[in-house]
Amino acid sequence: MLEVRNLHVQVDDKEILKGLNITVAPGEVHSIMGPNGSGKSTLAQVLAGKETYEVTEGEITFQGKDLIDLEPEERACEGIFLAFQYPVEIPGVANTYLLREALNAKREYWNEKPLKHVEFAKLAREKMRELGIDEDLLKRSVNTGFSGGEKKRNEVFQMQILEPRLSVLDETDSGLDIDALKIVANGVNSMRGTERSFIVITHYQRLLNYIVPDFVHVMVDGKIVKSGGKELAQELEEKGYAGF
């Protein structure tokens, strides 16, 4: 599904990713852990197409397509979704409006008819109930004045509506209380399937008790330095990154 090869990325002439490799097959859940500033969010943003990050070397293919040539919106329509570490507040743009526009943009991209208001409302209500999101949150401006946990839940909510093929969750567990963590994990788990993949970036092994990964990667200084199974997360929790 996703293949990243020898990826070098810089911002303002500073190299952040220094030859990163990762391959994600359909249906897999990969977890990336690593110290602050090692480049995890950079990778996530590069996958989503953020222009401030310049790819200087390497390749990213997603379902056989060269991702680097695609605009962020094309990547999204192709099925990439990024749950932001810091979801952006957009005053004056209603959450529901963003979602409906997003969903319909994607449908248009695939030559499908736009969803009717009522159909969308029904879908949104269903997902909201599952995630324990207040209906009020839909009407409010995107992320504006949301609590930390509400923002993260809202990201997962968007993911559920847009049904991406590859979701990159950047510290979606940070700032969640234990109940919210379970709800969010359930939200992810309910979407798992043979055609859908996840990259879960986290600092805490705790999340991985709920979203059990197939692979765990350790990222240090812009590179994956070690990969392993879910037991690697436990090891990291105990020993930290000192050994890398």
Add this chain to the structure above:
Amino acid sequence: MAIVFDGTRESYVEGLSEFLGSGRNTLPEWVTDLRREAISGFGNTGFPMLSDEEWRFTNLDVLRRTSFSIVGNGISDVSEKTVDSYGFSGLSCVRLVFVNGRFASPPSDELRDEEGVIATSLSKAACEYSDLVRNHLARYADYEKDPFISLNTSYFEDGVFIYVPDGVVFEKPVHVLYISTDEGQPMFVNPRNLIVVGQSSGAKVVEHYVSTSQNVYFSNVVTEVVCGENANLEHYRLEFESQKAFNFSTLRVNQRKNSNIASHSVLCGGALVRNNIHPVLAGEGCNSDIYGLFMSEGRQHMDNFMRVEHASPHCDSRQFYNGVLDGRSKGVFHGRIMVHEGAEKTDAKQTNRNLLLSDMAQIDTKPQLEIYNDDVKCTHGATIGQMDEEALFYLCSRGIPMRKAKIIMLRAFTNETLENMSISSIRDALEDSVMQWFERRLENGSGR
């Protein structure tokens, strides 16, 4: 025959006798006296200079260099269809039409209803309701100090007169349409409006300035509003003049006890625009909400000059102005709040937010607080920025195309002011014009 002004101070002062003798002055004798008195204001100052504190961001040299004339004879060349095209769909309103500063009687719905509400032309009202007009006309707008008010008071031919007697809430908006046409030479027009809303009364007035051609003219508007005790007025000023026009306007509001006004300005047209909003909260417990949206492109210059005068205790005022600037355009927001000595418990707030769509666009924003009382709450804030890149990326990362994302962001910004309009058909129409404006900007490669 045209009365020509060559740009000099003398030409504007001396032109008055020609104007008075031209048969264009159809108003009663007392107005003639007023005009003679008023012109000395301009005679003393001429057009303001940059050295004048209130004009430091707006250079009027071009006015001093350009000849204008009082010409034209009204409705003749504007078809009913053209007039209708400026209407708001779905809005049931009373419509009054002025062409090049003169009243256009046929397409207008003059009103004198059984409750005593009057909506007609000021020139007619000055004859028919002489006392009413005389009690208020030129009592508020200061023609001695303000050169543009001086010129308007001296040269106005017509404008709207709206009167709502005590205890009447007139729900239907009054749509006043001011159409400028091409008269073959740069015109000088001086619409003069008087709106009197009685005690515990209500009205909604929409001043709407449009042009059928993109030519040069000088439109100099003065509106005086008297908002009676416990009255409510919602006032709109929609400025869609020619892109080459000079547009100066003053909204001077006198608020009595417990009255509320909401002023909505949307400025889009004009090469050089000065928008003066000057409410005086004269009685206790007044409320003034002042909203504005200005959008400029090319080399347009839009100067917004607010002067909110708190003259009594327990009054609240809110100024909320947003600017969208593209091309090499310039904007000014000058927000003065004056709190007089007796005006304790004043609560005055001012916000000016600006969105720059180009590197060349420029905005000068200046709050100015003049407070002669300790017991007040005054806040002001201004922001200048570009479209939020992070927000655009966020929207695109959800699959929304960049162009659409920009439109969404602009709409959110402009709606901060537009959403306060209570007349939904006007709000919707303006939202559409804003979007059309922005689409044109995007087509020209702007709107980054």
